Amino acid sequence: MVRQSGDREKTLYNVSTNTGPKSKTGLLEDLVQSLKTRDITKDPLSKEEAVSLMGARGSDLMDLVAVSGRVRQEMLGNKVRLCGIVNARSGGCSEDCAFCAQARDSEAKIDHYGLLDEETIFAAARSAQDSGAGEFSIVTSGRAVKSKREVSIIVSAVKRIRKETKLETCASLGVLDEETLATLKDAGLQRFHHNLESSPSYYPNVCSTHSFEEKIRTAQRVKAMGLKLCSGGIFGLGESLVQRVEMLMVLAELSPDSVPINFLNPVEGTRLQAQSLLTSQEAVAVVAVARLILPGKHIILCGGREVTLRSLQPLALLAGASGLLVGDYLTTRGRPAGEDLEMIRDLGFEPYYANVEG
Numbered sequence: 001m002v003r004q005s006g007d008r009e010k011t012l013y014n015v016s017t018n019t020g021p022k023s024k025t026g027l028l029e030d031l032v033q034s035l036k037t038r039d040i041t042k043d044p045l046s047k048e049e050a051v052s053l054m055g056a057r058g059s060d061l062m063d064l065v066a067v068s069g070r071v072r073q074e075m076l077g078n079k080v081r082l083c084g085i086v087n088a089r090s091g092g093c094s095e096d097c098a099f100c101a102q103a104r105d106s107e108a109k110i111d112h113y114g115l116l117d118e119e120t121i122f123a124a125a126r127s128a129q130d131s132g133a134g135e136f137s138i139v140t141s142g143r144a145v146k147s148k149r150e151v152s153i154i155v156s157a158v159k160r161i162r163k164e165t166k167l168e169t170c171a172s173l174g175v176l177d178e179e180t181l182a183t184l185k186d187a188g189l190q191r192f193h194h195n196l197e198s199s200p201s202y203y204p205n206v207c208s209t210h211s212f213e214e215k216i217r218t219a220q221r222v223k224a225m226g227l228k229l230c231s232g233g234i235f236g237l238g239e240s241l242v243q244r245v246e247m248l249m250v251l252a253e254l255s256p257d258s259v260p261i262n263f264l265n266p267v268e269g270t271r272l273q274a275q276s277l278l279t280s281q282e283a284v285a286v287v288a289v290a291r292l293i294l295p296g297k298h299i300i301l302c303g304g305r306e307v308t309l310r311s312l313q314p315l316a317l318l319a320g321a322s323g324l325l326v327g328d329y330l331t332t333r334g335r336p337a338g339e340d341l342e343m344i345r346d347l348g349f350e351p352y353y354a355n356v357e358g
């Protein structure tokens with residue numbers, strides 16, 4: 001049974017503005033109103049303002065969505081990127097990420113298998129394209145893909161995807177060195193995914209086997225190699241509102257091309273199996289604040305979106321998300337891609353195909 005957390009962090013609401021005669025709600029209202037005429041690209045949110053906005057609920061949240069949605073429209077128009085993934089190597093990871101069903105200490109009941117062959121990876125890519133995806137990522141469990149044999153399978157799969165589909169190619173293969181990144185780029189890889197997972201101050205609660213700094217270094221290496229960087233994290237791991245904002249601000253500094261937003265969907269057998277889900281309104285606030293902190297970046301709704309946002313999924317797109325991970329996730333099921341395409345069109349948005357439209 002999945003539980004909702006409620007607004008357990010309301011004490012942090014308006015942390016920097018709780019003096020003076022106005023009520024907290026009034027102050028938040030004023031802040032949201034002021035954003036309507038503020039150019040967020042020239043006058044970015046302060047940390048305190050962002051934390052206040054993270055606490056927006058009800059009518060304040062609707063007002064915030066109107067503001068953040070307009071920023072998305074101005075910066076990115078009405079296009080929505082659709083990404084598909086394949087879990088190309090599952091389970092047996094040496095790392096201990098608390099949220100992950102594939103972690104070394106996880107007792108979750110998942111499939112365990114070594115790297116899929118080229119044909120199977122390619123078939124997954126074609127199926128993603130047939131479902132409407134414009135991007136496709138090859139994802140592997142583990143600290144890194146290292147062996148020459150594995151790199152060569154992924155290189156062949158990337159070449160074939162570029163040659164025989166219109167998909168933009170992405171990979172999430174852990175901590176890679178420059179040589180391997182260069183090999184993948186030469187094969188036609190366009191984007192590399194490497195999540196920060198959480199804020200620097202909360203990260204030690206999430207993972208002890210590799211550091212936050214190592215993640216930043218890997219992400220920077222990806223950019224230095226001329227690949228597009230896809231980097232975001234997971235919300236709802238037990239972090240505070242301040243830590244949510246901190247992660248978004250670190251991401252703004254890192255400046256990835258796209259920012260996946262995941263919401264914890266606790267899996268039985270993982271360290272976080274008893275963690276409560278965020279409420280759907282908390283999750284919409286995360287998306288809206290992310291849009292304001294990262295105004296020109298692609299914000300992609302990923303794992304946990306269905307169970308967390310529930311009937312508010314369209315609101316998250318209106319709040320500023322500009323992409324969806326479609327189909328199944330790494331170890332949990334997603335809803336049929338057709339339902340996402342219908343939602344996008346109902347909202348007046350259009351799917352975006354990077355390799356076709358440029």
Ligand code: SF4
Binds near residue numbers: 097100101143
């Ligand atoms: S998130 Fe990646 S590195 Fe961490 S445990 Fe899961 S598969 Fe391993």
